[in-house]
Amino acid sequence: xxxxxxxxxxxxxxVGGTFTDVVLIDANGNLWTHKVPSTPPNFERAVxxxxxxxxxxxxxxxxxGGKTIPMNRDLAxxxxxxxxxxxxxxxxxxxxxxxxxxxxxxxxxxxxxxxVLELRxxxxxxxxxxxxxxxxxxxxxxxxxxxxxxxxxxxEVLTPLSESELWRLKEELEKEAVESIAVCxxxxxxxxxHENIVGDFLRExxxxxxxxxxxxxxxxxxxxxxxxxxxxxxxxxxxxxxxxNAMRSGLQExxxxxxxxxxxxxxxLTPEADAAQLPVFVLESGPAAGVLAAGFTAQRLGTDNLxxxxxxxxxxxxxxxxxxxxxxxxxxxxxxxxxAGNRLVGGGGELIRAPSIDIAEVGSGGGSIxxxxxxxxxxxxxxxxxAVPGPACYQRGGTEPTVTDANVVLGYIRPGELADGEVSIxxxxxxxxxxxxxxxxxxxxLLEAAEGVHRIANARTMRALxxxxxxxxxxxREFVLMAFGGSGPIHAAGLAKELLIRQVIVxxxxxxxxxxxxxxxxxxxxxxxxxxxSGETLNxxxxxxxxxxxQRNMLAQFExxxxxxxxxxxxxxxxxxxxxxxxxxxxxxxxxxxxKATVETLHTxxxxxxxxxxxxxxDPDNPVEIVAVRLIGQVPTRRNARNGTGIRxxxxxxxxxxxxxxxxxxxxxxxxxxxxTIDTPVISRHDLGDEGTTGPLLIDEYDSTIVVPPxxxxxxxxxxxxRMSPVTE
Numbered sequence: 001x002x003x004x005x006x007x008x009x010x011x012x013x014x015v016g017g018t019f020t021d022v023v024l025i026d027a028n029g030n031l032w033t034h035k036v037p038s039t040p041p042n043f044e045r046a047v048x049x050x051x052x053x054x055x056x057x058x059x060x061x062x063x064x065g066g067k068t069i070p071m072n073r074d075l076a077x078x079x080x081x082x083x084x085x086x087x088x089x090x091x092x093x094x095x096x097x098x099x100x101x102x103x104x105x106x107x108x109x110x111x112x113x114x115x116v117l118e119l120r121x122x123x124x125x126x127x128x129x130x131x132x133x134x135x136x137x138x139x140x141x142x143x144x145x146x147x148x149x150x151x152x153x154x155x156e157v158l159t160p161l162s163e164s165e166l167w168r169l170k171e172e173l174e175k176e177a178v179e180s181i182a183v184c185x186x187x188x189x190x191x192x193x194h195e196n197i198v199g200d201f202l203r204e205x206x207x208x209x210x211x212x213x214x215x216x217x218x219x220x221x222x223x224x225x226x227x228x229x230x231x232x233x234x235x236x237x238x239x240x241x242x243x244x245n246a247m248r249s250g251l252q253e254x255x256x257x258x259x260x261x262x263x264x265x266x267x268x269l270t271p272e273a274d275a276a277q278l279p280v281f282v283l284e285s286g287p288a289a290g291v292l293a294a295g296f297t298a299q300r301l302g303t304d305n306l307x308x309x310x311x312x313x314x315x316x317x318x319x320x321x322x323x324x325x326x327x328x329x330x331x332x333x334x335x336x337x338x339x340a341g342n343r344l345v346g347g348g349g350e351l352i353r354a355p356s357i358d359i360a361e362v363g364s365g366g367g368s369i370x371x372x373x374x375x376x377x378x379x380x381x382x383x384x385x386x387a388v389p390g391p392a393c394y395q396r397g398g399t400e401p402t403v404t405d406a407n408v409v410l411g412y413i414r415p416g417e418l419a420d421g422e423v424s425i426x427x428x429x430x431x432x433x434x435x436x437x438x439x440x441x442x443x444x445x446l447l448e449a450a451e452g453v454h455r456i457a458n459a460r461t462m463r464a465l466x467x468x469x470x471x472x473x474x475x476x477r478e479f480v481l482m483a484f485g486g487s488g489p490i491h492a493a494g495l496a497k498e499l500l501i502r503q504v505i506v507x508x509x510x511x512x513x514x515x516x517x518x519x520x521x522x523x524x525x526x527x528x529x530x531x532x533x534s535g536e537t538l539n540x541x542x543x544x545x546x547x548x549x550x551q552r553n554m555l556a557q558f559e560x561x562x563x564x565x566x567x568x569x570x571x572x573x574x575x576x577x578x579x580x581x582x583x584x585x586x587x588x589x590x591x592x593x594x595x596k597a598t599v600e601t602l603h604t605x606x607x608x609x610x611x612x613x614x615x616x617x618x619d620p621d622n623p624v625e626i627v628a629v630r631l632i633g634q635v636p637t638r639r640n641a642r643n644g645t646g647i648r649x650x651x652x653x654x655x656x657x658x659x660x661x662x663x664x665x666x667x668x669x670x671x672x673x674x675x676x677t678i679d680t681p682v683i684s685r686h687d688l689g690d691e692g693t694t695g696p697l698l699i700d701e702y703d704s705t706i707v708v709p710p711x712x713x714x715x716x717x718x719x720x721x722x723r724m725s726p727v728t729e
Contacts (some may be wrong), residue, residue, distance in 0.1 A: 008084045011054075011256075012518035013047045014286050015090040018313025018367045018387050019486065021515040021703075022050035033512055035703055036422045037396075038387040041101070043092055044243055048250035051086075055079045055254060080255030087518035089263040089285035092243045093236040097138075097283070097334050097350055102235035103179035107139045108169065108198060109227065110186040111146040116227050120351075135335065135349065138235050143176060145169055147185070147198070155191045166198065170205050181206075182234035184214040184227045189530050192219070210237045210277075217278060218353060220530050220628060225331065225353040232334075232350055233280035240279035244272050261523065263289050266328065266355035268524020268634060271561065281354050281526075283334060286514055287317040288357045293517030294319075294482045295326050297507050300719060305479045307469060309495065310514060311461060311488035313367040313404075314384045318464035319359045320474065327468070329358035330575070330586060355526045355630075360467035364460035366404035366487040367391055370434075370453040372441055380456040392433035395426045401437045403487065405430035406453035409446060411669035411680070412490050412707050414700055447670045447677070458494050465499060473612050476501055484513035489699075489706040493724055504724040508685070511703025522637040523561065526630070527554055534579055534625035540594040543629060547572055547594065550631045558633060568633050575628040576606040584627055585609050602626075669698060675710050688716045694727060 012023045015038060024032040032054045039045040096102045107117060118137045147169070150159040173181065181202060188195040192215035199213045212234040214226045247260060261269035263285035275282050290310040298306045298321055306321040320327045335349035363382025367390065370380050380403060389397035391404040393413075407413045408430035415427040431446060439449035469476040476499040483492030489506045496504045507513055527550050533542055555565050577584035587605050591598045603624055611617050669680040680696040685706075688699065692715030695708035699722065706722055708714040714724045 009079065009082055010084055010519055011051060011086045012289075012515045013051065013086060013088045014289060014512075014515040014518060015043045015047060015088075015092065016286060016312050016314060017091055017095070017384060018365070018390070019511075020046035020050060021512045022047065022054060023512055023515045023519065024051075024054045025519060033509065033702070035511065037390065040095070040387060042246070043090065044246045044250060047088070047247065048254075051251075051256075052254055080251075081257070083256045083258050085258045085261055086251060086256065087261050087263065087269055087521065088247070089289045089514065089518055090243070090282075091286055093240050093279045094283050094334060096236045096239045097232060100138075101239070102138065103238040104177070105139050105143065105180045105182060105231060105235045106173055106176065106178040107144045107227070107231055107234075108181065108183045108185075109144070109146060110150060111148050113184075113186060113223065113227075114141070114144045114146050116223050117144065117231060119224070120228075121224055138231050138350065139182070143178065145172065147194075149185065149194050151185070151187050151191045151194055153187055153190075155187075157194075161194050161197055166201050170202070173202075173206060173209070178209060179238050180234040181209055181211045182214070182227075182230045183211060184223075184230050186223070188213070188215045189219045189221055189226060210234070210241070212237060217280060218528075220353065220528060222353070225351060228351040229280055229353045232283075232352055233278060236279045236283075237276070240282075241276045244276050248272065263518055263521065264355075264524065264526075265352075265357065266524070266526060266632075267292050267326065267357055267521060268632075269518075269521050270523065270525065280352060283352060283354075284332070284356055284359060284361075287319075287359045287361065289517035289521065290317065290484060290514035291319045291321070291326055291357050291359065291517070292521055293507075293513050294484070295321050295324075296517070296520045297505075297719075297721070298480075298482070299324065301505075301717070301721070303480055303505075307465060307476060307479045307481050307501070309461070309465065309481060309483045309488050309492060310485045311483070311491060312365050312485040313487070314363070314365045314386060315361050316364040316461040316464055316485075316487075317359050317361045318461075318468050319357055320468045320472065320479070322474070322479075327358040327472075328586065329356050330584075332356055332359070355632075358468060358472075360464040362460050362464045364403070364457050364464075365485075366402065366407070368403050368457060368460075370401045370403065370406065370438055370456075372438070376442065378438065378442070378452055378456060380453055380460060390423075391430070393425050393427065393430035394423050395429060396423075399433060401430075401433040401453065403453060403457045405433050406450040406457075407487075407490055409434050409450035409670075410454060411667050411677070412698065413705055414664070414667065414682070414698075448673075451670060451672060454491075455494075458491055458498070461491065461495060462498060465495060469499070480505055482507065484510040484704075486511040486704050489704050489722075491707075493707060493709050493712050496724075497726065502725055506706050506722040506724070508720045509703060510701070510706075520637060523558075523563070523635045525554055525557060525633045527633075528628055528630045530628050532625060532627060534623050538599065538624070538626055540596050540599055543574070543599070543626070544594040546629045547631065550629065554631055554633045558635065563635050567635050569636070571632045571634070573630045573632075574602060574626045575630070576602065576624055576626050578610075578622050579625050580622070585613065586630070667698065669696060669707075671696060671710055678710065685716065685720070685722060688714055688722060690716050690718070 008027045014021045020038045022034050034050040036046050036050050149161045185195045195213050195215050202211045214230040217233045218226050218229045260272040262275035262282050264281050265284035267288050294308045304324045308319045310317040331353040333349035367384040368381035369383050385398045391402040392398045393405050393408045415425045417424050434450050439446050480503045481496045481501045482505045483489050492504045529546050558568050572589040575584040666679050666681050668677045670677045680698050682698045694713045696710045697708035699706035712724045
């Protein structure tokens, strides 16, 4: 059987700060993979190059009888027409915020609220840090414009809009040559009429400048949160539009006309048109895909409680799956020392109040640079060598020592070619960087210095793992750690030991795992309605009325995208708080319709969760209030063959296990002062077997290396996952 255009293929592409990963899967579950260095600032170049490589690679395709037949190269060049969709996760929008490379943005708001963006909230990452300085606002003060208009909290027009003021505003915006505009007027979350007038006027008079309205981006209470989120959306919108236009143009040149679907921060895919208009919802697209893939894998394994570790080249991300459910956060920050949705701290980055999987992220990846401060203290990250110039060992111009260089010196990463020869590891360059920049200034042995870098990277990563576990009131000992990303399997055992976690799981293709998560996801849309229901107004009728309107609108949106109502699964949740509180807790609604019993259950569930998070229940006489109703609509992804996945056992063409070339039987690896350097066996995943082997072991793969320390034992389960557990004394 040769691959023909009658086959339907799907492509997943994940852009990271260091590597770009692309996976192609056909209707029979055959899998192709390609990993290339990212190409900042034109990240689409790496994606398009990798897709073209896969479509034009001569390889073998296993037929149903198990035989392998060469793919016809002439056919491969025209396979773009058989690609049904491209699912994509990217860091383009996030990088624009982190590197302050977004558009020149103007903010238009109600008179008296010009400085809301700068005042922020009374929060600081470190409570007693006397030297903390708030980040500079994304919109400078001279680009923040006030309108003499006002609508009350009840919807009464206190001060009407002035048309002459709008014309003066237009002249100012043209004079400053702004590239994007955010509009956030008072109480527009409930009464957007003034905001709509401003938006219609600007879109008519300045058609080339994108306009983001807070009532379209985030129709929720809280002025700063709504303003900040709308500003971030406006700030990255031109960047994302240029990127998506370049992607679409490149895909069309390859004959790919299928939809380009973007992964959202909350999981689920959205059409490229929606992502271009509301890019703030796709900022954490790559990390979200990895958590979804972990959840899918955990479901197949029957594992309900899981902590995920996604450690790539630039950052380390952690999330939690509890009782089989992915954890979500109502807000998070980008650009702080740790990006996380945390109810207690914050203020160090740009606030994003948008639906997102609860992910904590720190600047600790393979490319994180190790450096000494003025007092000789060793630090790792958050600055990264990225893809250009990359770690010293990549031989791409980098000279500063990184975590990857330390892992090469320790013997964990093999020298030679990686990722289809896109990167070649030079162990001597790694030793030279660690020796000259770290070991000599500190007067340390080379291996001790490398181990120090490795352990400090672990300590930074631990911040993310604790942020989603102990800081959420959960005991990590009750969870399994699933490690993926190119660097995750190297550091997993050491991190699990620190958290007293008894089992580590490393799935197949760990370095491409987030990309596979893109292929597990279906189209998903989110909606929210602000309200203020308490006492007698908090009843099933009022809640059902709000939900029914949201449901009609959402089903209509899916219908315009070609999905019928019976294909859509709807789930509802509410934001609840005790009266007088400033923060709320999101509680899922289990019933299809609101009833009196549903409302009572929500109340009980909220108090239980409040006690778990905050350690106490409020005064029984203090009523609860619901401040928002949320609705999620999902259309499941089309499953491929091979038990609904394309990854079981790494089956498919271009099997990564077959692309390693000649593998050494062993290599020296350093496991700390207590073990020293050990001549460690080097094996493949399938050499491990289901009976297990006690470490030390190095399991080299196409996209990563799994390190099994001397005091751990690893085995292969029936799904092709590697499991590691500490050896019982």
